[in-house]
Amino acid sequence: xxxxxxxxxxxxxxxxxxxxxxxxxxxxxxxxxxxxxxxxxxxxxxxxxxxxxxxxxxxxxxxxxxxxxxxxxxxxxxxxxxxxxxxxxxxxxxxxxxxxxxxxxxxxxxxxxxxxxxxxxxxxxxxxxxxxxxxxxxxxxxxxxxxxxxxxxxxxxxxxxxxxxxxxxxxxxxxxxxxxxxxxxxxxxxxxxxxxxxxxxxxxxxxxxxxxxxxxxxxxxxxxxxxxxxxxxxxxxxxxxxxxxxxxxxxxxxxxxxxxxxxxxxxxxxxxxxxxxxxxxxxxxxxxxxxxxxxxxxxxxxxxxxxxxxxxxxxxxxxxxxxxxxxxxxxxxxxxxxxxxxxxxxxxxxxxxxxxxxxxxxxxxxxxxxxxxxxxxxxxxxxxxxxxxxxxxxxxxxx
Amino acid sequence: xxxxxxxxxxxxxxxxxxxxxxxxxxxxxxxxxxxxxxxxxxxxxxxxxxxxxxxxxxxxxxxxxxxxxxxxxxxxxxxxxxxxxxxxxxxxxxxxxxxxxxxxxxxxxxxxxxxxxxxxxxxxxxxxxxxxxxxxxxxxxxxxxxxxxxxxxxxxxxx
Numbered sequence: 001x002x003x004x005x006x007x008x009x010x011x012x013x014x015x016x017x018x019x020x021x022x023x024x025x026x027x028x029x030x031x032x033x034x035x036x037x038x039x040x041x042x043x044x045x046x047x048x049x050x051x052x053x054x055x056x057x058x059x060x061x062x063x064x065x066x067x068x069x070x071x072x073x074x075x076x077x078x079x080x081x082x083x084x085x086x087x088x089x090x091x092x093x094x095x096x097x098x099x100x101x102x103x104x105x106x107x108x109x110x111x112x113x114x115x116x117x118x119x120x121x122x123x124x125x126x127x128x129x130x131x132x133x134x135x136x137x138x139x140x141x142x143x144x145x146x147x148x149x150x151x152x153x154x155x156x157x158x159x160x161x162x163x164x165x166x167x168x169x170x171x172x173x174x175x176x177x178x179x180x181x182x183x184x185x186x187x188x189x190x191x192x193x194x195x196x197x198x199x200x201x202x203x204x205x206x207x208x209x210x211x212x213x214x215x216x217x218x219x220x221x222x223x224x225x226x227x228x229x230x231x232x233x234x235x236x237x238x239x240x241x242x243x244x245x246x247x248x249x250x251x252x253x254x255x256x257x258x259x260x261x262x263x264x265x266x267x268x269x270x271x272x273x274x275x276x277x278x279x280x281x282x283x284x285x286x287x288x289x290x291x292x293x294x295x296x297x298x299x300x301x302x303x304x305x306x307x308x309x310x311x312x313x314x315x316x317x318x319x320x321x322x323x324x325x326x327x328x329x330x331x332x333x334x335x336x337x338x339x340x341x342x343x344x345x346x347x348x349x350x351x352x353x354x355x356x357x358x359x360x361x362x363x364x365x366x367x368x369x370x371x372x373x374x375x376x377x378x379x380x381x382x383x384x385x386x387x388x389x390x391x392x393x394x395x396x397x398x399x
Numbered sequence: 400x401x402x403x404x405x406x407x408x409x410x411x412x413x414x415x416x417x418x419x420x421x422x423x424x425x426x427x428x429x430x431x432x433x434x435x436x437x438x439x440x441x442x443x444x445x446x447x448x449x450x451x452x453x454x455x456x457x458x459x460x461x462x463x464x465x466x467x468x469x470x471x472x473x474x475x476x477x478x479x480x481x482x483x484x485x486x487x488x489x490x491x492x493x494x495x496x497x498x499x500x501x502x503x504x505x506x507x508x509x510x511x512x513x514x515x516x517x518x519x520x521x522x523x524x525x526x527x528x529x530x531x532x533x534x535x536x537x538x539x540x541x542x543x544x545x546x547x548x549x550x551x552x553x554x555x556x557x558x
Contacts, residue, residue, distance in 0.1 A: 028557070031556050032555070035556055036555070041555060043555040045555060046554070046555065046556065046557045050551065250553075302402075306406060306422065309420055309422065309423055310420045358556070379421075
């Protein structure tokens, strides 16, 4: 007899859709399983701030709960939050979005990305995106019935995608360009002139651009340019952003999409049937973040910048070449010198020195030969990790 | 240059080399800047925040409100100076409101503080009155939460 709860029934293979079966599991998750059984590990494998959400934001959410704000909100999100978002986009990028029709509050940027792709893609439509890129870009494109077309980017070009390289991959089926700068996993930032070339290309070929700008506020010594703010781009761009990274609010799951009325309407249609609305507590917290959270963002950015410098210099000192990341909170050093693959390197480093990093190959073929190291970790931990990695490099420095 | 002091204020044990790595300012320049700030008393001293209770050491603190008569020509400064020279007075502030000087007093025992207030502070000529509040528990000091704190709750690997 089988115990209750355990099942011996073999489900037919076909019970999982072909589309889902075809998608590889996230390379980041694989590492998580390995790690969860180990102790004393310093993890540079995270993708979120080590700061806790600033207290006044948490306090505002607590207050809203006390007041009984526990209901659904309108599908598009609380009107006050959309008004604050419109004000924010006006002041930071000079963009004027109508809170009624051009903004949608989503469950993190992740949902926004999914909605955007599902709203615009017909089966077989192609989406051009950089390689390496955030793990969800190709996966969500495939899930939405599209075909991800990846443009290799290289360290030589500071992991920026060029308009020329994109143009070579444009076909009759190309529907959109999907970019995310400042970039996860590389920390690359694209400046205004470079983005302008992509914007012009999109206009020439009548393409949409999905721009994931969740790291927009985390830039160091360069200015972030919002793609939608470039001439002629507002209606062509689906701008995705959220509160997770800049305000240290990952667990609240609040993001937003800004774009042309038609697209936002289509995205809202999917959102209302699948998600209904983003959680009200998170939306309440987001209002407070927008109204009062600016000084904390500045403090966190300054702290990340200190850590960034220490990490990049530290890598160079132990023989890992690393281009200077100017945004997000990742460094992406080359491990070429060891002759190992990214996965071998990451596994060995974890086993031998208990430092967790994410193999660059998890983010695409062009990430092979690199590792993603997050510097949203205390300076003491970064310094200890560098010490351990220095020992590791002495043993494995082969080339 | 502000970055140098921001880094030091967080961790006084940082070496000029470490600060240089954090800020991108050459180590020699960091050293020079710190030396100058020490000379100018922009940096007063380097201290450690110790949670004495955790070490099992008894320590008593009191916040003493002092009402004084300001003196012609020197205002509150002269009396403040008389008071801050006592080593028991760890911090001395001029405050607005119901009283004039707020003094943080530390001692080994309540008795020690009581003696200081009644025999040193209260008898001073321009002191009109004092109110002593003994500190019952310290929750946060110099920006540091003494017990509990936030802790790390994030997962070791996340996207």
